[in-house]
C-alpha cells in the first residue's frame with residue numbers, strides 16, 4: 620500500500636506507527652496507546668479507537684473481540700474554557716446584584 624494511512628487524526632498516528640509499535644513488542648492496546656499516543660487527542664479516541672483496535676487485531680492475528688477498549692480517564696468530555704476563565708458575572712451572588720438599591 621502506498622502513502623500514509625492515518626489511523627488517529629488528532630495525534631497523527633499512522634498504520635506504519637502501529638506496525639512499528641507491534642514490531643517493538645507493544646501488542647496490547649494500552650501499550651500501543653502509550654507508545655504511539657493514539658487516543659490522547661481532543662476526541663479522546665472516539666474517532667480512532669475502533670480502527671486502531673481492528674488494525675491491531677489484524678497485525679497480531681487476533682480476533683477483534685479479544686482486544687478490549689483502553690481505559691478512559693477524566694475528563695470524559697471536553698471542558699469548556701468558560702468554566703476555567705475568570706468571569707466576574709459567573710460568581711455574582713444575589714446580595715451583590717442588589718448593591719446600590721435601597
Ligand code: FES
Nearest residue numbers: 627629660662667
Ligand atoms: S482521532 Fe485519535 S484521539 Fe482523536
